[in-house]
Amino acid sequence: MGAIEYAIDNWDRLLEFALQHIGFVLLSIVIATVIGVALGVLTYQRPTAAALVIAVSATILTIPSFALFGLGITFFGIGNLGPVIGLILYSQLPIVRNTITGLQEVDPAVVESARGMGMSRWQSLWRIELPLAWPVVLTGVRVATLIVTSIFAIAAYVGASGLGREIDRGLSNLGAAWAFDVVLTATVAIVLVALVLDVLYMLIGKLTIPRGVRS
Amino acid sequence: MPASEADPPAMIRLEELTKYYPGSDEPAVDAVTMDIPEGEIVVLVGPSGCGKTTTLKMINRIVEPTSGRISLEGEDVTDVDPDRLRRRIGYVIQQVGLFPHRTIAQNIATVPRLLGWDKERITERVDELLELVGMDPATYGPRYPKELSGGQRQRVGVARAMAADPPVMLMDEPFGAIDPITRDRLQNEFLRLQQEIEKTIVFVTHDIDEAIKMGDRIAIFGNDHRIQQYASPEMLLSNPINEFVDAFTGTGASLKRLNLTRVRDVALSDWPTAASDSPREELQRRLAETEHSFLLLLDRQQRPLRWISERDLARSDWTHHGGLKVRAVVEPHVTLHNALDEMLTSNVGVATVVDERGAYQGVVDIDTVMTAVNAMRAETRERVRVAPWHGVTASDVADATESRA
Numbered sequence: 001m002g003a004i005e006y007a008i009d010n011w012d013r014l015l016e017f018a019l020q021h022i023g024f025v026l027l028s029i030v031i032a033t034v035i036g037v038a039l040g041v042l043t044y045q046r047p048t049a050a051a052l053v054i055a056v057s058a059t060i061l062t063i064p065s066f067a068l069f070g071l072g073i074t075f076f077g078i079g080n081l082g083p084v085i086g087l088i089l090y091s092q093l094p095i096v097r098n099t100i101t102g103l104q105e106v107d108p109a110v111v112e113s114a115r116g117m118g119m120s121r122w123q124s125l126w127r128i129e130l131p132l133a134w135p136v137v138l139t140g141v142r143v144a145t146l147i148v149t150s151i152f153a154i155a156a157y158v159g160a161s162g163l164g165r166e167i168d169r170g171l172s173n174l175g176a177a178w179a180f181d182v183v184l185t186a187t188v189a190i191v192l193v194a195l196v197l198d199v200l201y202m203l204i205g206k207l208t209i210p211r212g213v214r215s
Numbered sequence: 216m217p218a219s220e221a222d223p224p225a226m227i228r229l230e231e232l233t234k235y236y237p238g239s240d241e242p243a244v245d246a247v248t249m250d251i252p253e254g255e256i257v258v259l260v261g262p263s264g265c266g267k268t269t270t271l272k273m274i275n276r277i278v279e280p281t282s283g284r285i286s287l288e289g290e291d292v293t294d295v296d297p298d299r300l301r302r303r304i305g306y307v308i309q310q311v312g313l314f315p316h317r318t319i320a321q322n323i324a325t326v327p328r329l330l331g332w333d334k335e336r337i338t339e340r341v342d343e344l345l346e347l348v349g350m351d352p353a354t355y356g357p358r359y360p361k362e363l364s365g366g367q368r369q370r371v372g373v374a375r376a377m378a379a380d381p382p383v384m385l386m387d388e389p390f391g392a393i394d395p396i397t398r399d400r401l402q403n404e405f406l407r408l409q410q411e412i413e414k415t416i417v418f419v420t421h422d423i424d425e426a427i428k429m430g431d432r433i434a435i436f437g438n439d440h441r442i443q444q445y446a447s448p449e450m451l452l453s454n455p456i457n458e459f460v461d462a463f464t465g466t467g468a469s470l471k472r473l474n475l476t477r478v479r480d481v482a483l484s485d486w487p488t489a490a491s492d493s494p495r496e497e498l499q500r501r502l503a504e505t506e507h508s509f510l511l512l513l514d515r516q517q518r519p520l521r522w523i524s525e526r527d528l529a530r531s532d533w534t535h536h537g538g539l540k541v542r543a544v545v546e547p548h549v550t551l552h553n554a555l556d557e558m559l560t561s562n563v564g565v566a567t568v569v570d571e572r573g574a575y576q577g578v579v580d581i582d583t584v585m586t587a588v589n590a591m592r593a594e595t596r597e598r599v600r601v602a603p604w605h606g607v608t609a610s611d612v613a614d615a616t617e618s619r620a
């Protein structure tokens with residue numbers, strides 16, 4: 001198998017690409033989570049606003065990534081900035097939707113008792129509602145991460161880092177004998193990155209979801 | 216209706232409190248005026264949808280009144296900052312609403328933390344409260360709500376509401392979703408607790424029996440979202456102001472009144488007793504001396520052991536374990552209703568009363584119950600004539616009596 005040989009011979013290069021890939025994905029996800037949760041918090045009590053935000057983020061997700069990254073060059077030039085912004089946009093649907101659902105599903109009796117004991121709107125949200133919605137929010141973040149891990153590979157053609165570079169290099173040399181092995185290796189590496197990130201989320205879940213709300 | 220002079224000062228005063236929910240042209244609560252005296256349990260009772268919960272929630276401004284005033288300890292709180300107001304008022308909602316992601320100890324610590332108490336004081340207070348509601352702090356403090364039974368959660372809900380020692384507690388059907396036996400126990404525990412803490416409590420229920428048991432005063436709401444009658448339980452049962460109240464308090468009013476008297480309030484009857492290690496001849500002699508057909512054997516600590524009859528004593532295989540086991544043992548704090556209930560299941564037809572240590576005090580028999588009922592009747596009649604209570608005047612009573620005659 002040429003691909004295995006290729007991976008063994010080039011493991012340090014591949015590792016570096018993989019780490020870049022993880023880095024940019026996580027950077028985008030952290031920013032996307034802050035924005036998405038904020039949008040969710042602002043809209044979950046207003047059905048029209050919530051429906052609007054969800055519709056807009058769903059529409060964004062239907063834009064082909066190839067086109068979005070290409071358009072990004074116009075504003076951000078070549079490099080990682082445009083793709084990171086693209087990933088943040090693509091992450092919004094699962095994060096916003098799950099934040100809204102999670103907050104709406106908090107038992108109204110719990111919120112009423114929080115307010116009834118004298119917590120302000122903000123205290124109730126921060127100390128009670130968001131922690132209770134957190135497992136659902138985290139699931140949204142996890143799904144978003146899976147989506148953008150694969151989408152980020154495409155951004156290589158506008159100059160982004162990561163494992164997409166390898167796929168890009170392979171695909172542009174498809175006549176050559178080694179090209180197929182390179183594409184295959186990078187693709188498997190992306191799947192592995194996704195798996196590693198998923199394990200990471202399991203750990204985050206274990207550490208951040210209190211025993212009282214774990215199912 | 217201002218309080219009459221004999222009443223304790225009003226802790227909470229509601230004046231013409233009215234609520235229209237948005238989009239509704241019928242009030243959810245219509246012109247409710249009442250004084251809630253300090254240190255008493257006032258029960259709001261009435262059919263579903265009559266506005267009990269809404270009234271309660273207007274007191275801590277979870278629901279903002281459409282019109283009317285609310286005062287707390289003489290201060291008008293209709294327009295003060297609701298968050299600050301709420302930290303002075305304990306609140307137990309019907310569904311308990313414990314925070315599932317926080318331990319029992321953290322749940323109870325909620326208001327003290329909001330008030331900025333220091334850690335040590337909070338820990339101390341939490342332990343004290345858990346003990347107060349009969350739960351071991353070391354066992355239950357670190358648990359999460361889902362690790363408790365329904366009844367235990369209710370108690371934690373009550374403990375949490377009492378955490379910062381608020382003078383006022385609002386309780387919306389706090390014992391609603393519990394089986395009757397546990398509910399009865401929680402009610403008794405709560406009444407015992409109230410004797411110590413003497414809070415001003417507004418208590419909502421739709422169960423008239425619970426209202427009669429728990430309330431120092433009861434406000435009956437009607438389907439018109441207004442208070443029909445606000446009076447002591449005795450008054451409601453003996454002098455319902457209109458047909459609605461009469462129907463709502465229901466049949467069996469006399470039986471319900473037995474809930475108003477406790478065993479410790481009545482004169483107990485005597486019963487012949489003997490030490491369980493007395494010789495057979497002496498027991499036979501004792502029994503022959505009385506007109507009762509059973510003798511009650513007590514152990515050295517005066518605790519009731521067995522009922523023995525002449526036949527038991529005549530048996531050739533007589534031992535001190537002969538006769539019948541003593542059932543239907545009650546403590547002085549139970550209601551006459553409970554005692555009557557026990558009495559009917561006992562094999563001798565009396566309920567045996569013991570003190571906390573289990574020592575024999577006397578018995579409740581049917582005569583005890585009858586005497587108590589007659590005394591209550593006489594007492595209420597007297598009260599109506601001398602000092603008519605809120606909303607009921609002597610002429611109302613006369614009317615009610617006439618219309619039923």
Ligand SMILES: Nc1ncnc2c1ncn2[C@@H]1O[C@H](COP(=O)(O)OP(=O)(O)OP(=O)(O)O)[C@@H](O)[C@H]1O
Pocket residue numbers: 236237239243244261262263264265266267268269270421
């Ligand atoms: N948030 C709300 N919005 C609109 N209407 C409401 C709201 N809450 C209660 N109502 C209406 O106000 C009336 C009184 O309701 P409330 O909850 O005070 O009744 P309740 O006496 O507590 O009844 P229950 O015994 O069923 O709890 C009802 O007709 C109810 O439908």
Ligand SMILES: [Mg+2]
Pocket residue numbers: 267268269
């Ligand atoms: Mg209600």
